[in-house]
Structure formats: structure tokens, C-alpha cells
Amino acid sequence: xxxxxxxxxxxxxxxxxxxxxxxxxxxxxxxxxxxxxxxxxxxxxxxxxxxxxxxxxxxxxxxxxxxxxxxxxxxxxxxxxxxxxxxxxxxxxxxxxxxxxxxxxxxxxxxxxxxxxxxxxxxxxxxxxxxxxxxxxxxxxxxxxxxxxxxxxxxxxxxxxxxxxxxxxxxxxxxxxxxxxxxxxxxxxxxxxxxxxxxxxxxxxxxxxxxxxxxxxxxxxxxxxxxxxxxxxxx
Amino acid sequence: xxxxxxxxxxxxxxxxxxxxxxxxxxxxxxxxxxxxxxxxxxxxxxxxxxxxxxxxxxxxxxxxxxxxxxxxxxxxxxxxxxxxxxxxxxxxxxxxxxxxxxxxxxxxxxxxxxxxxxxxxxxxxxxxxxxxxxxxxxxxxxxxxxxxxxxxxxxxxxxxxxxxxxxxxxxxxxxxxxxxxxxxxxxxxxxxxxxxxxxxxxxxxxxxxxxxxxxxxxxxxxxxxxxxxxxxxxxxxxxxxxxxxxxxxxxxxxxxxxxxxxxxxxxxxxxxxxxxxxxxxxxxxxxxxxxxxxxxxxxxxxxxxxxxxxxxxxxxxxxxxxxxxxxxxxxxxxxxxxxxxxxxxxxxxxxxxxxxxxxxxxxxxxxxxxxxxxxxxxxxxxxxxxxxxxxxxxxxxxx
Numbered sequence: 093x094x095x096x097x098x099x100x101x102x103x104x105x106x107x108x109x110x111x112x113x114x115x116x117x118x119x120x121x122x123x124x125x126x127x128x129x130x131x132x133x134x135x136x137x138x139x140x141x142x143x144x145x146x147x148x149x150x151x152x153x154x155x156x157x158x159x160x161x162x163x164x165x166x167x168x169x170x171x172x173x174x175x176x177x178x179x180x181x182x183x184x185x186x187x188x189x190x191x192x193x194x195x196x197x198x199x200x201x202x203x204x205x206x207x208x209x210x211x212x213x214x215x216x217x218x219x220x221x222x223x224x225x226x227x228x229x230x231x232x233x234x235x236x237x238x239x240x241x242x243x244x245x246x247x248x249x250x251x252x253x254x255x256x257x258x259x260x261x262x263x264x265x266x267x268x269x270x271x272x273x274x275x276x277x278x279x280x281x282x283x284x285x286x287x288x289x290x291x292x293x294x295x296x297x298x299x300x301x302x303x304x305x306x307x308x309x310x311x312x313x314x315x316x317x318x319x320x321x322x323x324x325x326x327x
Numbered sequence: 328x329x330x331x332x333x334x335x336x337x338x339x340x341x342x343x344x345x346x347x348x349x350x351x352x353x354x355x356x357x358x359x360x361x362x363x364x365x366x367x368x369x370x371x372x373x374x375x376x377x378x379x380x381x382x383x384x385x386x387x388x389x390x391x392x393x394x395x396x397x398x399x400x401x402x403x404x405x406x407x408x409x410x411x412x413x414x415x416x417x418x419x420x421x422x423x424x425x426x427x428x429x430x431x432x433x434x435x436x437x438x439x440x441x442x443x444x445x446x447x448x449x450x451x452x453x454x455x456x457x458x459x460x461x462x463x464x465x466x467x468x469x470x471x472x473x474x475x476x477x478x479x480x481x482x483x484x485x486x487x488x489x490x491x492x493x494x495x496x497x498x499x500x501x502x503x504x505x506x507x508x509x510x511x512x513x514x515x516x517x518x519x520x521x522x523x524x525x526x527x528x529x530x531x532x533x534x535x536x537x538x539x540x541x542x543x544x545x546x547x548x549x550x551x552x553x554x555x556x557x558x559x560x561x562x563x564x565x566x567x568x569x570x571x572x573x574x575x576x577x578x579x580x581x582x583x584x585x586x587x588x589x590x591x592x593x594x595x596x597x598x599x600x601x602x603x604x605x606x607x608x609x610x611x612x613x614x615x616x617x618x619x620x621x622x623x624x625x626x627x628x629x630x631x632x633x634x635x636x637x638x639x640x641x642x643x644x645x646x647x648x649x650x651x652x653x654x655x656x657x658x659x660x661x662x663x664x665x666x667x668x669x670x671x672x673x674x675x676x677x678x679x680x681x682x683x684x685x686x687x688x689x690x691x692x693x694x695x696x697x698x699x700x701x702x703x704x705x706x707x708x709x710x711x712x713x714x715x716x717x718x719x720x721x722x723x724x725x726x
Contacts, residue, residue: 167334179332207335245340248331285336291344295351 095133097141101149107131107139116145122157123149153251156181156281158223162214163237165246165279166225168206176204178212178225181248181281186223188212193227194234202239209240209285211277240277244287245294251282253305263309264316268297271320296323330416333542341543345531352378352537357580359474359535362588364482364595368610370509371487375479377535379469381413384479385462386487390501393449393456401448401456405434407463407476414468429473432562433463436477436518436551440559443484444513450492450499457489459512470538473549477520482592485514486599516553517589520560521581523548529567534580548574550581554589 094108095101107124109131120126123135124147133139137151156164158180166178166186176188188210193202204210212225227237256262257278268274274288274297284301288294300319304312341351348356360378367374371386393400407430409417417423422430437443448457461483463476488509491502524536524544533540541547546565552558558578563569602609 167332169332179329181331183328205335207332207338209334209336240336243340244336246334246336291340291347291349294340295344295349295353298351299353 095139097139097147099139100137101133101139102136103132103134105133107133107147119146121146121148123151150252154248154282155183156251158182158186158214158217159280160214160217162217162280163278164212164214164225164281165240165277165283165285166210166212166281167246168204168208168210171204171206176210178210180214180223180225180279181283182223184222186214186225188225188227192225193238194232204239209246209283211237211240211279211285213237236277240285242275242287244275244285245298246283246285247298247302249282249284249302250305251280253301254278254280254282254284256305257284257301261309262312264301264304264312267313267316268300268320271316271324272297292326293323328411328415330414333539337539338543341539342526345526345533345540350533350537351539354535356532357534359584359588360537362478362591364478364592365611366482366486366595366599366609371483373479373483373486374611375475375482377471377475377478378537379467380471380475381466382472382475382479383464383466384476384483385464386483387460387462388487388489389458389460390450390455391458393453397445398453399449400445402458403438403443403445404458404460405430405437405463405480406460407433407465409465409468409472412467413465413472417465417468428564429476432473432520432549432551432560433476433480435560436520437461437480437484440516440518440551440553442481442514442516442518442553442559444515447513448489450494455499459484459487459489468538470541471522471535473520473522474535477518477551478588478592481514481517481519482595484512485517485592485596487512516555516557517592518551518553518559519585519588520549520551521584523550523577523580525565525567525569529569529573532573532577534584548577550578552578552581552585554586556582 093105094110095105096108096111101123107130112118120131123133123137124131125134126132131147133149135149135151137149139147140150141147158164164180164186166180166188168176168188169179169185170177174190176190177185178188180186190196190201190204191198192215193204196202210225210227212227213229214223215226216224227234227239229235229237257264258280265276272288272293274286274293276287276297277285279285284298286294286297286301288297296319300316303315307315344350350356352360354360360380361376363376365374365376366372367385369385373384375382375384391402394402407426409423409426409429411417411419417426443459448459450456461480463480465472465476488511490504491507491510493500493502521534522536524533524540525531525546525548526533526544528545533544536544536547544565546563546567546569548564548569549560549562550558551560599609601607
């Protein structure tokens with residue numbers, strides 16, 4: 093079956109190229125792959141399009157696949173010589189060099205313990221290679237990346253929800269921000285770290301974020317209003 | 328595949344919350360998650376959901392030789408399968424330490440409690456007897472597999488019917504299902520396992536731990552009990568010391584939990600029986616709602632503020648999930664505190680709102696009775712654990 097933008101797709105469906113101009117270049121994103129001159133769908137989901145010519149399949153997924161440039165939240169699981177092994181939720185663990193922290197030198201090692209959570213940038217992500225993370229930008233500044241060690245709570249959500257939260261049109265964080273003061277680190281790997289002023293607020297926020305997965309903006313606003321009313325009574 | 332590690336941040340936060348008598352999913356310390364019991368079309372097939380934990384139990388039977396040491400008894404065999412589907416850290420084929428402990432406890436719960444009359448399974452003494460096999464499949468692991476598996480196993484055994492047998496002289500005849508009505512197994516009592524987890528040297532205790540709470544816990548106590556308040560199994564694991572009072576307190580809590588759950592199983596069995604008699608739809612097909620694309624939808628997530636919520640003008644629930652009909656009907660129920668209401672046959676809801684009396688043993692029976700109400704949806708039984716536990720104490724008196 094040929095599918096167009098916005099339709100629900102299944103693996104094996106064929107991407108309809110007929111409306112495109114014959115020599116126009118398109119970018120084939122996740123969920124689409126080329127087979128014998130045709131573009132086939134390899135994931136169940138919805139076909140999306142973005143200007144100028146990017147197509148991808150938007151689907152519900154929990155397993156993260158490392159992608160260059162993504163900001164992820166990882167858990168340090170091991171120290172091996174000069175590198176830390178970090179679980180980022182993908183099939184293999186990623187590596188993080190001790191030198192890729194702000195201000196770290198051979199003599200001045202960063203203070204990272206096993207079980208710590210790090211907010212990091214994916215530097216290398218190849219098909220057959222271990223992913224590599226860094227906690228600095230190209231100028232050597234941390235820019236908010238690094239070890240998160242100030243309380244708060246970490247929880248796992250679907251990748252779809254994370255993309256939704258990071259969408260500038262999503263009102264969830266703005267609405268919650270009207271009542272709660274909070275700090276958050278949202279990783280593209282589905283891990284979200286939140287810290288609000290009290291533990292109750294942190295739990296409330298975590299629940300609010302997880303509940304918003306299948307809501308639209310209006311519903312999110314109503315939910316947040318109710319929640320804030322309840323939470324303010326608790327404190 | 329390796330398990331997702333638990334970060335220090337999660338560990339500290341969970342322990343801190345427990346110390347403040349709070350749980351991440353909004354339950355109070357002695358609350359169970361929602362229990363749903365459903366039976367398959369075939370007899371002896373039971374699917375139990377405890378929150379998001381899912382277990383499927385299937386009972387089957389065959390004729391074989393009885394054990395030489397017990398020539399007059401049938402054989403009960405319990406098998407627990409933990410597939411990687413339930414949790415990536417489970418390995419296919421090989422049983423982990425956790426798996427061994429689980430199957431051993433299940434065996435102790437079902438076999439050594441002598442809940443089933445094995446003598447009635449004998450056909451010809453020393454030669455032929457029924458072998459009953461219970462296969463327990465863990466479908467999803469979100470904590471507390473043990474309680475869920477014990478509910479599934481005993482419900483499946485109670486649901487199962489074996490073919491009728493007649494013995495005439497030397498001739499043994501096994502009647503087919505059409506020929507003669509199959510006979511149920513004779514079950515004397517329903518032993519159920521209740522797990523208690525302990526934190527900070529046994530100072531704090533939780534019932535029905537979630538997966539993360541299980542990772543943080545210091546020790547665990549499992550009590551197997553039936554509704555006649557007889558303890559069938561008791562096991563303590565982990566490195567901690569328990570006081571006598573704590574064990575007693577746990578067993579008192581187990582009494583109430585077991586009463587409620589047994590009631591729930593009976594109700595589910597009765598519903599299934601009625602549906603079969605009337606020729607209505609039954610089996611798992613009824614369990615799956617036809618929501619199609621929205622089947623990934625999150626269920627109502629309650630913030631741990633059940634008490635404050637009832638005071639708020641919005642009728643007593645966080646109503647996070649505004650679009651589902653089910654949650655709306657749930658909201659209505661929550662406001663009508665402890666009112667017995669029967670909307671239609673099908674779902675029973677127990678423990679909806681109101682002060683909890685878990686520890687108070689004197690009001691066991693009316694507690695279980697009064698907190699019942701029925702909801703629309705065939706063959707689903709739900710135990711709602713969201714009672715606002717006013718009198719509930721989380722801290723055990725360590726002194």
C-alpha cells in the first residue's frame with residue numbers, strides 16, 4: 093500500500109514518491125529505508141514531513157538508539173581506566189572520557205561515582221561502534237552538561253513523550269512552571285530528571301509528565317491546573 | 328541483556344520518600360495496586376494483572392503413574408517461566424536465582440500447604456493417577472511477581488476442570504468434555520502469598536513493592552496465608568533483623584489482604600461461571616479493550632494526595648486522565664465513599680476511599696464487605712488500593 097504524509101503506516105508499506113518532482117532530493121529519516129529503488133516503511137507509526145524535504149515515521153518507542161548530537165541522561169555503571177561506562181538505555185553502553193568534563197585535566201580528575209547520573213551530549217554514534225559521550229561543548233564549557241548530583245528524581249518515559257516535551261509548542265513545562273519552581277534535564281533517551289522544591293512537588297511533576305503522554309495542550313492545561321491546586325494544599 | 332542500573336539519585340529519592348511515608352505511585356504503605364483477574368476461554372487459564380505486573384497461569388492434566396512413595400495420591404507440578412519478555416534481564420531457558428526462589432515459594436505455597444486434595448486425583452491405586460501441572464508465565468515485571476503469581480496459580484486451579492473418569496473392573500474410561508461434564512479439582516483452601524519489603528533496618532515497611540522499591544529494599548518477608556488465617560509459608564530474605572512484633576504485625580496485615588483478595592477471586596470465578604452459563608462472551612477477548620491506537624494510554628496516575636483531593640472541589644480525584652470514560656466513572660465512585668453500589672455484574676471494586684482499617688482486626692469482615700462496589704466491564708475485577716489511609720502507620724515501632 094502506498095502511504096502519504098499524516099497516514100498511519102505499517103512495516104512493508106511503500107512510500108508514495110509520485111507527488112514529488114523527479115529529481116528532487118529528499119532526506120529519509122528514521123523508520124524509512126530504501127529497498128530496490130523504492131522507499132519502504134520499516135516501523136509502524138505515522139508518516140511525518142518537515143520542510144524542505146525530510147520524511148520520517150513517528151512511532152511509539154522505548155528503546156533508545158544513539159544519535160549524534162542528542163542530549164542524553166545516562167547512569168555511570170563502571171570506571172575503566174580513563175573512561176566511564178555509561179548506561180544510556182541503548183543496546184550497548186556508551187563511553188565517557190574523564191577528560192571530557194569542564195575543567196578536567198590529567199591531574200584534576202572529575203568527581204564521578206558509580207551510580208551517578210550525567211547529562212551528556214552524544215559525540216560519536218555509529219552503527220557498529222560504541223557510542224561516545226562528552227560533557228563539554230567544542231569550547232570546553234559545560235553549558236549545563238555534567239554530573240547531576242543535587243537530589244531530584246530520575247524516571248523513564250517513552251521516546252515519543254520526550255520529543256513531545258521538547259517541542260516548543262508543548263505547554264506542559266510552561267504551565268507547571270507557573271506554580272512550581274523546578275529544574276529538569278530531559279534526555280532524548282527517554283530519561284527525565286526533575287527536581288522541584290519539595291519531594292511532593294517532584295513526585296507530582298513526575299506524574300504530570302508521564303500522564304501528559306496522550307493529551308493535547310488543552311487537556312494538559314486542565315490537568316496541570318487541578319494538580320497545582322491539589323499540590324498547593326499539600327505543602 | 329543487562330538490566331537498567333538504579334542510579335544513586337533514584338535510590339536516595341525513594342528512600343527519602345519512604346521515610347516521609349510517601350510512595351511514588353501515590354499509594355500508602357499498606358496498599359496493593361489494582362488487581363485484575365481474567366479467565367481464558369479454555370478452563371484453567373488465568374491472567375492476573377497487579378498494576379502493570381502481569382502473570383498468566385495455565386493448568387493442564389494428564390494421566391500418569393503416581394509416585395511410588397505415595398501410591399494413592401495424584402501429582403501436582405508447579406513450573407514458573409520467566410521469559411525475557413517480562414524483563415530484559417531475565418534469560419530464556421536458564422533460571423536465575425530469583426526464578427529459583429520464586430518457583431520454590433510457589434511450590435511451597437501450593438503443594439506443601441496441601442490446599443488441593445491429591446487423593447481425589449487417584450484413579451487406580453499405584454498405577455494410574457492424574458498429574459496436574461500449573462505453568463506460570465511472567466508476562467511483565469513491574470515488581471511483586473510473587474503475589475501476582477500466587478493469585479494467578481490458585482485462581483487457575485480453581486477454574487480448572489478435569490475430564491471425568493469411570494473405572495469398571497480393569498477398564499478405565501476417560502470421558503471427553505462433551506460426554507460428561509468435567510469435574511473441578513477439590514481445593515480445600517486458597518493459600519495466597521503476601522510480600523512485605525523492609526527499608527532502613529526494618530524501620531519502614533511496604534506492601535506490594537514496585538520494581539524500583541524492590542531494588543532499593545533491604546529485606547523481604549513473604550507470608551503465605553489462607554482466609555482462615557492459617558499461615559502456610561513464611562520466608563524472610565535479606566540482611567536484616569526483624570522483631571517479633573513486626574512479624575506479628577505483618578501477619579495481621581496479611582490476614583486482611585488475603586481476605587480481600589480471596590473474595591476477589593471468588594467473585595471473578597463466579598462472574599466467569601455466570602457468563603459461561605448464559606453463553607455470554609468470556610475469555611481474554613473481553614479483557615482487551617477496543618481502544619486500538621490509544622491502548623498505550625496511561626491509566627489514571629494519582630498523585631499521593633488522595634486525602635487532599637477529596638477536599639478539593641473537583642470531585643475527589645486528580646482526574647489526570649480526562650478523556651477516558653473509565654476514569655470518570657472511577658471519579659464518581661471515589662466521591663461516594665464506601666457505598667456499596669452494583670451497576671452491573673462484572674467488576675468489583677474494593678477499597679475505594681474512606682479511612683483504612685487494615686490493622687484493626689476487629690472490623691475485618693465488615694471492612695471487606697462494605698468496601699465493595701461493582702463497575703461496568705465484564706470479567707474484570709479490580710482492587711483499588713487508593714484508600715486514604717488516615718490511620719495507617721508506616722513506621723513500625725522498633726522499640
